């Protein structure tokens with residue numbers, strides 16, 4: 001059962017606000033849902049750690065997920081290093097680094113025996129990593145990142161993310177041949193992330209484009225499956241040993257885990273279910289439940305039907321718009337004021353008569369994205385059975401700040 005407003009008021013009564021908290025019961029149910037949607041279809045689950053950013057919760061998901069959960073998808077080498085210090089292994093940096101210092105750091109970790117892989121999509125990145133690997137006397141395992149976007153009318157309509165220039169089996173073969181010829185890297189696998197399936201909300205009420213978005217998602221599932229299969233076949237036929245074929249994200253767990261080419265699916269947002277993942281047509285998305293919240297304090301009452309919280313401008317990255325703002329969650333019926341939204345020093349709210357907010361009352365919000373809100377808090381309160389049962393440092397609380 002989701003926690004009621006009264007339960008939250010009780011649990012947070014002696015905490016300083018703003019506070020970030022995770023409902024562990026909901027979090028665990030989400031882990032169980034990921035296990036059931038991926039099931040024994042074949043691939044394992046790799047946690048996208050940027051969507052959590054709390055080592056204790058990453059550990060909890062790994063433990064609750066059992067043998068199905070294997071490995072972490074990191075967003076930079078420094079994060080992988082932090083997670084290795086925290087005791088995690090099987091780390092895959094999915095966003096190609098380029099700074100020489102990052103390449104050296106990666107090679108050092110490999111030389112220390114850390115099971116680390118790095119995504120690459122260009123000759124320039126491969127050369128950097130190979131040089132660093134050679135200097136440290138190791139071969140840095142690399143994973144080719146393949147473009148999974150949907151392109152229509154040439155490249156006039158591009159649906160998906162702008163990431164890798166490696167879009168065809170021929171491109172992939174050419175880059176893998178270059179990798180094979182370099183002394184400081186070795187090919188460990190490939191990744192193809194279908195953002196336009198995994199992250200596209202296609203059921204937003206009132207969205208005039210939702211029918212088009214559904215069509216994009218449906219069409220993409222087939223295109224992606226075919227492209228991934230062709231690239232995998234081509235590389236295997238050329239003698240490349242692909243230990244890892246990664247795909248997907250929270251919104252595509254159902255389709256990606258049934259793609260016979262993939263050996264693992266990634267997911268991170270499934271555990272917190274931030275509000276960007278509220279309106280999808282697939283069944284598993286409506287079963288996931290919000291588990292991560294932040295509470296602000298009402299510090300001003302500017303007039304009847306209004307309450308103003310201190311702070312709260314925790315806006316998500318991505319396209320700028322109201323969807324990136326935090327969503328008032330409890331008590332029910334609150335709304336942001338379009339003229340101010342969630343601000344640096346204050347977040348005013350329109351309050352229905354049913355919500356009895358006064359000075360000092362907490363107001364609960366959900367962030368639009370998974371782990372980003374953790375950059376605003378040093379610790380997360382862990383709530384189970386309606387009570388605080390622990391607290392865990394976020395990356396920020398551990399003194400880490402990546403980019």
Ligand SMILES: Cc1ncc(COP(=O)(O)O)c(C=O)c1O
Pocket residue numbers: 048051073094193198199247248249250251266267268269270370
């Ligand atoms: C490469 C890659 N894989 C998977 C994901 C999915 O993460 P999540 O499950 O948090 O949406 C992302 C998200 O940005 C990503 O960039």
